[in-house]
Amino acid sequence: MKINSLRLQLLAWVVLPLAGLATINLWTSHGSALATANLVTDRMLLGSARTIAEQVAMTDGVLDATIPPAAIEMFDTGDRDSVYYHVKTARGRLLTGYPNLPEALTPSSTEATYRDHRLRLLTFSQGVVGAGKDSPISVTVGVTLAGHDAMVRRLWFGAFAQQLALVAIAGLFVLLGLHRGLAPLIRLRDAVRSPNRSDLDPVEVPGAQSEIRPLIEALNAYMARVRAQMASQRRFVANAAHQLRTPLALLSTQASYALRETVPDARHEALVALQASSGRLARLAEQLLTLSRAEPGSRRPRADRVDLTEAARQVLETHAPIAVSRNVDLGLEEAGPAPVIGDGTMLREMIVNLVDNALRYSSSGGSVTVRLAAVDGEAVLTVTDDGPGIPVEERDHVFERFYRIAGSTEEGSGLGLAIVREVVENAGGRVTLRDGAAGGLVVDVRLPLASS
């Protein structure tokens, strides 16, 4: 059986060994009780035999044995014991007493059965002056074992009661100690369970022992982490909701305009614009989702083996139509596979955001180049555009979510580079910005190469 209660476990660990010890103790004390009872009985038998023997004397030339009552009465302990005796001469003649009573070997006592009673017997020899060849006489006294056994029981039960009390008291103290010792744990449980605790505040348990403190500290540290994560999620959701408001206002305005416009061409123009706005809103929602997935802890970390070159090729293929429509020269320069370990979907999304940004900020007739290389154990993905670039003082900020460079006229979400950084750092890499040789922006993404 498996015991899940700490109390029961500790109780079992204390009380069971103690009970075992008590059992051994009882066994030995039974032996000593028996020995004591034997000793006492033997002394009495000896005393009785001596008393009888002293009364044996030659009276008028005849060996006479009278039994003094005291010799028998000393066995009257209230246990209704029967006393048997006989006195024999050295030649075996019975002077008095019960015939056929077995004799013990002097000087020790013996146990025997007589008339269906178990007896403890002792034989005592003593010379009698003037008895001639009848001397020494032997006196045998036997007593049934009721008084003896009662004494054993009394002695033993006393020990038994003591041991039992000891175990019981020990168990009681264990429980009491556990109750007191576990009180901080119970308070901790109550504090954590309390319905008022929805805010993940640190738990305070006054009087907690040094063994429980680390548990409380770990719990508080854990709650602090959860609280921080929740706060960041809350900020993100609030920010996201905030960022969706302006595009939604735009959609609503365009729809209202189209509804009121009676000139077919103007109405058509409004509807086309409305469609473009809703596409951008969808893209924003997608980016928000990507970003929330890229957050640590929001998605099971994946360790796919991804060929960055192949991923870049796929992304460029899907973006080619946009590049053509914007009259931007989009190109890929690669030197074979660049395998890295990371979340494949997120890595592709990272490239999408880089290419999307580059295309967005390139003017008509410009060019965007995606270059892949393996340098010093790193896969280096470089995206170069010839757009306006990013001023040095803005470069730290552009990785912040929803950050938009003041005065920027492009309709970006301010999420693209935040996604890039989040994904790259999750994959153990880093991303840096620099000026292009002929203006524009160069984004370098470095990721550890996967070992082949």
Added chain:
Amino acid sequence: MRLLLVEDNRELADWLGKTLRQANYVVDIVHEGEDVEHALAAGGHALVILDLALPRMGGLEVLRMLRARGNRVPVIVLTANASLDGRVKGLNEGADDYLAKPFQIEELEARIRAQLRRANDRTAPVVACGDLVFDTNTRLFSLAGEPLALTPREHAVLEQLMVKAGRTVSKAALSAAIYDFETDADPSAIEIYVHRVRKKLEGSRVQIATLRGLGYLLRHEDQ
């Protein structure tokens, strides 16, 4: 009525402008807080619609600056931050009303009308001068019960005179109220518009009087 729209999201600004022009408002658009003061310097704007989240000089700062210079133009604040704090701040800095994004254009228009009514000390949505009636809700004129067809410029002229009915409106004030930045203000063209409006009012009991050196005055014969 000439409005100034301050919104950094260019697309939203463009489409809001288009929609308001559809409703016969004269709309100027600026994208930066710094440009507001200059835009208002010309005069003639009856109301400002101000987004709070402007880059560099924020909406609240613009508002503070306007009120500090004693400009009392009604301001409706647009905010993507619907928090109580943001709204209270806006109103405390001297905004007359606020609207949280996303909003329905109908609500924005209703709030514009309400502010314009208050600015002109009116409570009724319908303005009448003799048998000429202007419904500020539909933004349409009617003469003796019949709809009066006007071009946007004519509409702007007549609306301005109507709002100030019984008072003189100078040529300069009329010009400031009807031309937006994109148009080269031509004071002599005002005369042409007034002339055209007069023709459309012919046969009614309403007339536009010219007061030499002062401007124009809309009045009806019962006055």
